[in-house]
Amino acid sequence: xxxxxxxxxxxxxxxxxxxxxxxxxxxxxxxxxxxxxxxxxxxxxxxxxxxxxxxxxxxxxxxxxxxxxxxxxxxxxxxxxxxxxxxxxxxxxxxxxxxxxxxxxxxxxxxxxxxxxxxxxxxxxxxxxxxxxxxxxxxxxxxxxxxxxxxxxxxxxxxxxxxxxxxxxxxxxxxxxxxxxxxxxxxxxxxxxxxxxxxxxxxxxxxxxxxxxxxxxxxxxxxxxxxxxxxxxxxxxxxxxxxxxxxxxxxxxxxxxxxxxxxxxxxxxxxxxxxxxxxxxxxxxxxxxxxxxxxxxxxxxxxxxxxxxxxxxxxxxxxxxxxxxxxxxxxxxxxxxxxxxxxxxxxxxxxxxxxxxxxxxxxxxxxxxxxxxxxxxxxxxxxxxxxxxxxxxxxxxxxxxxxxxxxxxxxxxxxxxxxxxxxxxxxxxxxxxxxxxxxxxxxxxxxxxxxxxxxxxxxxxxxxxxxxxxxxxxxxxxxxxxxxxxxxxxxxxxxxxxxxxxxxxxxxxxxxxxxxxxxxxxxxxxxxxxxxxxxxxxxxxxxxxxxxxxxxxxxxxxxxxxxxxxxxxxxxxxxxxxxxxxxxxxxxxxxxxxxxxxxxxxxxxxxxxxxxxxxxxxxxxxxxxxxxxxxxxxxxxxxxxxxxxxxxxxxxxxxxxxxxxxxxxxxxxxxxxxx
Amino acid sequence: xxxxxxxxxxxxxxxxxxxxxxxxxxxxxxxxxxxxxxxxxxxxxxxxxxxxxxxxxxxxxxxxxxxxxxxxxxxxxxxxxxxxxxxxxxxxxxxxxxxxxxxxxxxxxxxxxxxxxxxxxxxxxxxxxxxxxxxxxxxxxxxxxxxxxxxxxxxxxxxxxxxxxxxxxxxxxxxxxxxxxxxxxxxxxxxxxxxxxxxxxxxxxxxxxxxxxxxxxxxxxxxxxxxxxxxxxxxxxxxxxxxxxxxxxxxxxxxxxxxxxxxxxxxxxxxxxxxxxxxxxxxxxxxxxxxxxxxxxxxxxxxxxxxxxxxxxx
Numbered sequence: 001x002x003x004x005x006x007x008x009x010x011x012x013x014x015x016x017x018x019x020x021x022x023x024x025x026x027x028x029x030x031x032x033x034x035x036x037x038x039x040x041x042x043x044x045x046x047x048x049x050x051x052x053x054x055x056x057x058x059x060x061x062x063x064x065x066x067x068x069x070x071x072x073x074x075x076x077x078x079x080x081x082x083x084x085x086x087x088x089x090x091x092x093x094x095x096x097x098x099x100x101x102x103x104x105x106x107x108x109x110x111x112x113x114x115x116x117x118x119x120x121x122x123x124x125x126x127x128x129x130x131x132x133x134x135x136x137x138x139x140x141x142x143x144x145x146x147x148x149x150x151x152x153x154x155x156x157x158x159x160x161x162x163x164x165x166x167x168x169x170x171x172x173x174x175x176x177x178x179x180x181x182x183x184x185x186x187x188x189x190x191x192x193x194x195x196x197x198x199x200x201x202x203x204x205x206x207x208x209x210x211x212x213x214x215x216x217x218x219x220x221x222x223x224x225x226x227x228x229x230x231x232x233x234x235x236x237x238x239x240x241x242x243x244x245x246x247x248x249x250x251x252x253x254x255x256x257x258x259x260x261x262x263x264x265x266x267x268x269x270x271x272x273x274x275x276x277x278x279x280x281x282x283x284x285x286x287x288x289x290x291x292x293x294x295x296x297x298x299x300x301x302x303x304x305x306x307x308x309x310x311x312x313x314x315x316x317x318x319x320x321x322x323x324x325x326x327x328x329x330x331x332x333x334x335x336x337x338x339x340x341x342x343x344x345x346x347x348x349x350x351x352x353x354x355x356x357x358x359x360x361x362x363x364x365x366x367x368x369x370x371x372x373x374x375x376x377x378x379x380x381x382x383x384x385x386x387x388x389x390x391x392x393x394x395x396x397x398x399x400x401x402x403x404x405x406x407x408x409x410x411x412x413x414x415x416x417x418x419x420x421x422x423x424x425x426x427x428x429x430x431x432x433x434x435x436x437x438x439x440x441x442x443x444x445x446x447x448x449x450x451x452x453x454x455x456x457x458x459x460x461x462x463x464x465x466x467x468x469x470x471x472x473x474x475x476x477x478x479x480x481x482x483x484x485x486x487x488x489x490x491x492x493x494x495x496x497x498x499x500x501x502x503x504x505x506x507x508x509x510x511x512x513x514x515x516x517x518x519x520x521x522x523x524x525x526x527x528x529x530x531x532x533x534x535x536x537x538x539x540x541x542x543x544x545x546x547x548x549x550x551x552x553x554x555x556x557x558x559x560x561x562x563x564x565x566x567x568x569x570x571x572x573x574x575x576x577x578x579x580x581x582x583x584x585x586x587x588x589x590x591x592x593x594x595x596x597x598x599x600x601x602x603x604x605x606x607x608x609x610x611x612x613x614x615x616x617x618x619x620x621x622x623x624x625x626x627x628x629x630x631x632x633x634x635x636x637x638x639x640x641x642x643x644x645x646x647x648x649x650x651x652x653x654x655x656x657x658x659x660x661x662x663x664x665x666x667x668x669x670x671x672x673x674x675x
Numbered sequence: 676x677x678x679x680x681x682x683x684x685x686x687x688x689x690x691x692x693x694x695x696x697x698x699x700x701x702x703x704x705x706x707x708x709x710x711x712x713x714x715x716x717x718x719x720x721x722x723x724x725x726x727x728x729x730x731x732x733x734x735x736x737x738x739x740x741x742x743x744x745x746x747x748x749x750x751x752x753x754x755x756x757x758x759x760x761x762x763x764x765x766x767x768x769x770x771x772x773x774x775x776x777x778x779x780x781x782x783x784x785x786x787x788x789x790x791x792x793x794x795x796x797x798x799x800x801x802x803x804x805x806x807x808x809x810x811x812x813x814x815x816x817x818x819x820x821x822x823x824x825x826x827x828x829x830x831x832x833x834x835x836x837x838x839x840x841x842x843x844x845x846x847x848x849x850x851x852x853x854x855x856x857x858x859x860x861x862x863x864x865x866x867x868x869x870x871x872x873x874x875x876x877x878x879x880x881x882x883x884x885x886x887x888x889x890x891x892x893x894x895x896x897x898x899x900x901x902x903x904x905x906x907x908x909x910x911x912x913x914x915x916x917x918x919x920x921x922x923x924x925x926x927x928x929x930x931x932x933x934x935x936x937x938x939x940x941x942x943x944x945x946x947x948x949x950x951x952x953x954x955x956x957x958x959x960x961x962x963x964x965x966x967x968x969x970x971x972x973x974x975x976x977x978x979x980x981x982x983x984x985x986x987x988x989x
Contacts, residue, residue, distance in 0.1 A: 375794065378736040389738075398784055399770075399777040411773050411817075415824055427983050430821055431976065437817040441810035444780055448787045448806055457794030458734055522768070531830040534769040538752060541769070546748040553893045559728050561740070566732040566793055566889070580791070580799025588807040592965045 003059045003076055005048035006084065010127045012041035013091070017120025020113045031106055032099065034116045038123070039095030045088030045127065052081030053499040056506055066136065073133035073195050078503035079266070080130040082342060083258045086349045087130075089485070090251045091123055093478040094243045097357055100472035101243055101364060115155055119244065122148035126255050134195040135184040142180065142259075146173040146223075149252060152244045153236045165235035172222050172232045179219030180259070186212040187267065199267045209268055213275050216263045217282070223256035226316060227286040228628040230309045234293075237305035238369070242360025245301060249308045250353035254345050257315060264323065265338075265507055273327035277428065279320030284432045286313025287439045289627075292596050295446045295589060296624045298582045300359045300369045303450065304352065307395065310439060311348040315341050317432060318410045324425060325416075331510035333416050336525055338504045339497060339512065340409035346496065347394065347402040347489065354391040354482040358384065361470055361479070362454065366463040371450065371582045376459040380467045383476055385455045390483040392451045394490070396444035400535055400542075401490035405523070407440055408533060412525050442589070449585045458576040491535045494518040583622050590624075598625040680926055681766040685755040688911075692903040693717035695910065695942060702950035717903065721896045729892025732793045742789035743890070743897035749782035750904040757911055758833050760934035761923035762840075767833035772820050775832070776813060779864070782901065783809050790886030797878065801885025804961065808870065808882065811968040812863045818975030819856040822849050822982050823916055832912075836919045849986060852978030854917045859971035861909035863964070866902070868953040870964055873902075880958060907942075914941035 016037035023029045052059070061074040076084075098119075106112045125145030132138035150173065154166035187209075188194055191202030204212075218229065225233040237245045264271060290310030297303035322337030361384050362377065363369050378385040390401070397403040414433035417426045459465040470476055489496055497518050505511050512518070515527035522534040568574045583590075590599065600623040608616040650661075697714040704711035713719075731739065756770045756778075770778075783805065790802035824830045826849065827838035863870040866883040876884055887898050915922060921937030923930040959967065 376734075378738060393784070396780070396784060397777070398781045399774055400781075404777055408773055408777075412830065415821060415830065418825060418828065423983060427980055430818075430825070430979050430983075433821065434814045434818045434972070434976070437814040438810065441780070441813035444784055445806035445810045448784060448791070448802065452788050452791030452799075452802065456736065456738065456788060456792040457799075528768070529829060529831065529834055531771045531773075532768050533771065533774055537766075537769040538774075541752055541755060541766075542748050545751045546744050549747055549751075549897070550744055553725060553897070556726070559726065559892060561892075562728055562730045563733050564730050566734055566795060574795065576794065578796045579794045580796065580803060585799060585803045588803060588961065589810070591962060592807070592811070 002048050002051040002055075003061055003074070005044050005051065006076055006127070006131060009041045009044035009048060009084075009088070010124050010131070012037050012044060013120045013123040013127065015120070016041065017117040017124075020116030020120070024109060024113050031112065034120075035095045035099045038098075038120065039092055041123065042088045042090070042092030042095055045084050045091065047088075048076070049081040049083075049085030049088055050499075052076055053078060053085065053502055056502040058506070060133065066140070070134075070136055070194070072137040074131045074137075075133035075196070076131060078506040079258065079261065082346075082500060082503050083130050083254060084127065086254055086346055087123070087126055087251050089482075090247055090349060090353050093353060093357065093482055094247055096474040096481075097246075097360070097478035098243045100470075100475040101360055102241070105241075111155075114151065115241070118148045118151040118155075119247075122152060122244075122247065122252075126251060129255050130258060133197075134193075135188060135199070136194050138259075139177065139181060139184070142177060145252065145255065146170075146177060149173075149244075149248060152248075153240045155241060155244070156239060159239070162239040165232075165239045169232045169236040172229070176219045176222030176229075179215050179222070183212045183215035183219055183263065186215065196267060200269065202269065204269065206272070209270070210272070210275070213264060213268065214278075216260065217278070220256045220260040220263070221282070221316075224253050224260065224312045224316070225286075225309045226282055226312065227289050227309065228632050230286070230290070231626065231629055231633060233309060234297075234302050234305040234626075237308075237356075238299055238301035242301070242356055242363060245305075246353045246356035246360070249305060249356055250349045253308060253312055254349055257312070257319075257345055260316075261319065261338075261507075264319075265326075271323050271327050273324045273422070273425065276320045276323030276325075276327060277425070279316050279323060280428070280432055281320075283313045283315070283317030283320055284435045286310070287317060288313070288435055288442075289596065291439050291442045291446060292589075292593055293624075293626060295442060295449065295586050296583075296597065298371050300362065300371055300450065300454070301356070303371070303446070304355055304359060307443070307446065308348075308352060310443065311344070311352070311395075314407070314410065314436065314439065315344050315348070317436065318344065318413065321410075321413050321429065324420070324429070325413075326508065328420055328422075330416075330419055331508055332513040333413065333419065335501070335504035335508050335510045335512055336409070336416075336516075337413045338508065339500050339525075340406055340413050342500050342503060343409060343493070343497060344403075344406035346500075347406050347486070350482050350486050350489070351391045351394040351403060354387065354479050354486065355395065357479045357482070358388040358391060361475065362388075364475075365467045365470060366461075368461065368463045371453045373461040374454045374459070374464045375457045375461075375576065375579065376455070376464060377467055378455040380459075380464075381455075381469045383469060383480075387476075387479045387483045388455065389451060390486055391479075392447040394486040396447045397440050398444070399490075400487070400539060402486050402493065403490075405490060405493040405533070405535070407436070409525055410436060412531055416526065445586075445589065449582060453580070453582055453585065457579050460576045460579065491539055492520060493535070494520055494523055497523070596627070598627060598630055599623075600625070676926060677765050680761060680931070681755070681764040684759050684761065684764065685751060685766075688754040688757075688759050688907065689751055689900075689904060692900065692907040693721060695907045695946065696903040698943065699906070699946045699950060702947050703953060706950055706954045717899075721900055724891075724896035724899070725893045727892045729890075729894050732889055734793050735889070736792055738785075739789055739792040739889075740894065742785040742792075743894040743901075745785045746782040747897040747901045747904075749778045749785075750901040750908070753778040753908055754904060756832065757908055758836055758915055758922060759911055760931055760938055761926060762833045762836050762919075763924065764833070767831060771830040772824065772832050772835070773817070773830055776817060776820070779905070780809075780813070782905075786886055786898070789890075793889045795889070797885045797888050800878070801882055801888070804882045805886060808863055808964055808968070811965055812860045812971070815856055815968055815972040815975050816860040816864070818972060818979060819853040819860065822853040822975065822978040825979070825982055826850075826986065832916075836915055836922065837924070839916070839919050840922070840924070847982075847986060849978040849982035850917060852974045852981060854913070856971045856974035856978060857909075857913055857916075859967065859974070861913060862949075862952075863968060863971070865906045865909055867906075867949070869956045869959045870967065872958050880961075910942050910945050911938065914938065914945055 128141030294306035318341040326334035787802035790798035827835040923934030
């Protein structure tokens with residue numbers, strides 16, 4: 001039954017793509033049905049995921065697809081189901097949001113068909129990755145996901161910058177896929193067959209296991225966006241339509257994490273603490289540099305993309321903790337770390353989806369994504385602003401919202417290091433916890449900037465001034481639903497943590513520590529006397545305190561508020577340009593962390609009448625580049641170009657030379673055959 | 676009974692916060708050879724502000740009016756978590772020290788947004804600086820707190836204090852480092868000299884004041900009270916974590932009275948110490964603050980490492 005739901009989710013998303021094509025031929029087919037099918041697919045995925053999580057059981061199946069002697073093996077266990085749930089929620093939200101968001105694209109029948117077809121394929125591909133039980137099917141589904149999303153990134157291909165971003169994405173996706181194939185290949189060469197069962201049963205030397213781990217980390221990390229292989233993310237996310245970037249950032253990155261978890265925790269026969277340390281370090285670097293770069297961005301979607309790098313970093317860091325605990329036979333703590341990592345993945349899917357959809361709403365109403373051109377939207381788009389504020393509060397991990405709970409769990413896990421014997425680990429983990437604290441604080445600063453500059457203050461451009469609230473119900477309902485979920489899982493986190501605990505049980509064979517309690521009102525991950533967090537009580541306390549204080553202060557009717565113009569220090573003429581801009585807001589942090597960026601800052605002054613003091617005009621330009629791009633990618637690019645030039649020498653353009661090459665090849669082959 | 680005390684304790688905390696601010700002012704004035712205002716002056720100021728009609732800019736949004744209530748509530752919640760005169764109250768289980776840091780972050784988030792709401796240059800400047808300083812101070816604070824929680828193997832403040840009490844007087848090098856780290860962070864986070872000067876309105880230096888420049892009337896009263904609360908929270912946190920002796924472990928009237936007396940004594944000593952420090956040190960440039968907070972972080976890290984190397988039982 002549950003497997004049937006999962007299959008129908010996949011088929012429905014295929015069908016939604018198919019209907020879009022059918023619409024080209026038969027105009028009778030309603031465009032709306034595309035979104036209906038996609039939404040139903042999302043719902044089915046939610047049901048399938050929840051069903052499996054509530055009644056955990058490993059469900060297996062074989063499909064006679066693909067090559068005749070290599071059928072597709074399908075499985076559906078807790079881990080797959082959990083990620084199915086994430087996909088389901090995101091796809092459902094997108095299906096509510098997209099009908100109005102894409103109404104421009106819908107005017108162009110062909111463009112709309114392309115967009116819908118590849119959206120359907122993309123979603124189906126992601127679901128199939130989760131269902132795969134052999135390396136063969138896994139890679140086919142993986143490629144379906146990558147290639148379909150390439151076409152979505154390249155959707156607005158009229159702009160050369162978009163084509164460049166899409167090509168970069170495709171290139172990195174394919175290199176990543178190659179690495180994953182190699183990783184599977186390494187394990188498969190010690191196993192008999194490509195099924196996951198065979199891979200699990202393989203006996204593989206430690207060296208080769210470590211090689212497979214590194215390959216998998218690079219392959220999946222390239223998709224997930226770990227530093228330094230994250231550069232496609234900030235390029236590709238801003239150019240795709242917003243609901244697609246929401247899916248890519250909220251869900252596809254999670255699928256890559258699924259791959260990493262499946263490969264390391266499930267397929268490889270054992271884990272080593274050294275790998276955990278690698279994950280911990282890579283995750284910490286990703287988290288810190290992700291948020292530092294996010295802070296410096298002016299384009300909202302680019303900023304959100306960098307913030308995804310940060311969050312993926314946090315998740316990988318906590319996965320590293322889990323691996324360290326697992327290798328030290330602390331299975332209960334490993335389960336706790338896995339719980340924190342998966343819950344953060346879930347939360348990130350919710351709020352990042354919400355923020356990307358919010359970015360789409362802002363762009364839809366103002367045609368502007370540059371933070372420095374917005375402002376004052378809280379009065380013009382009140383509903384959107386509340387929804388977006390909840391997203392910002394969740395991602396800044398403020399108490400009462402879901403982001404806080406997962407970070408709190410991560411801290412709790414990191415503080416359990418005293419059980420480890422290795423002193424290096426015991427000092428390394430708290431340091432990374434402190435880096436996590438820095439990341440969280442910087443994220444709060446970053447999203448104060450985002451919300452403050454976009455929604456508060458005075459509009460900085462005409463577009464922002466003329467902006468109106470979104471009227472379409474679906475387009476508001478989708479992010480509103482996600483905002484509600486962010487709040488709900490912030491107050492009652494145990495409702496989902498129970499389900500994730502089942503995943504940990506299936507994967508690691510161990511639940512949370514015995515004294516832990518996940519009751520509805522209080523959360524105690526290790527033991528009640530060690531740490532507890534009770535969001536409902538805090539909420540009640542907060543409402544009471546704020547209520548009493550509000551009642552006491554507003555009783556006196558003589559003190560009703562008076563509205564007056566802003567005080568301009570007596571000089572007059574306050575203009576919107578006097579407000580802080582994005583680069584002004586982040587200037588202190590840019591200066592403090594100057595070594596983390598490649599900053600190109602120029603101030604050009606033109607003087608009036610050749611005097612030295614009388615400035616006529618000032619031009620300020622600021623350009624911030626990613627270290628990785630200059631230090632890693634440009635040398636590689638130059639290297640490839642040099643090699644290509646050398647190889648190009650054999651191409652003389654003369655037909656006789658080419659005939660000579662053919663002859664030489666033929667003789668070589670004959671010689672090989674004769675051996 | 677337990678719940679009654681659990682509600683009365685934060686109420687007392689909130690009520691006493693302006694008094695502590697008044698006492699701090701008193702100490703500073705005396706050290707600088709000035710005549711001090713009455714200890715009750717902060718109460719009079721707050722009362723005056725609540726009776727005044729608040730003036731709101733026409734560019735302000737609802738967030739501007741809601742933010743003071745949120746900030747104040749966050750501080751009240753924080754006050755309900757920090758053990759003040761007694762440990763082991765039922766409210767102490769609702770949140771631990773990481774949540775406490777979260778409450779501070781919550782208040783700061785809204786304060787910074789309120790600073791940006793009117794769209795003046797001052798507000799943005801204050802918000803930008805506040806977020807910068809706090810994002811450096813928060814990890815330093817957590818580092819110091821982690822040292823303590825790893826020693827006590829609990830992040831629950833009440834539990835940690837009981838642990839220290841049961842251990843008796845032991846000189847732990849990690850605690851010395853953590854104490855100094857937390858002191859430095861407290862000075863930065865409560866906006867005192869040398870990081871910020873609460874008495875100045877000079878655009879080159881102000882941080883906290885720049886954000887609340889547009890507030891008046893009851894909104895200003897709430898924000899002022901919240902910052903007084905924050906000051907007292909840090910004071911109580913430092914005195915009770917590192918010198919918990921005297922805190923009431925039972926809920927008898929005499930134990931509670933003794934607890935109140937002892938914590939008052941500790942806070943008075945701390946205030947005098949801080950007043951000396953503030954009088955002796957000049958305010959530093961904004962871009963020296965990262966060195967200051969970096970030092971605090973380093974102290975926290977040293978505390979952590981000395982715990983792991985010297986004190987761990989393994």
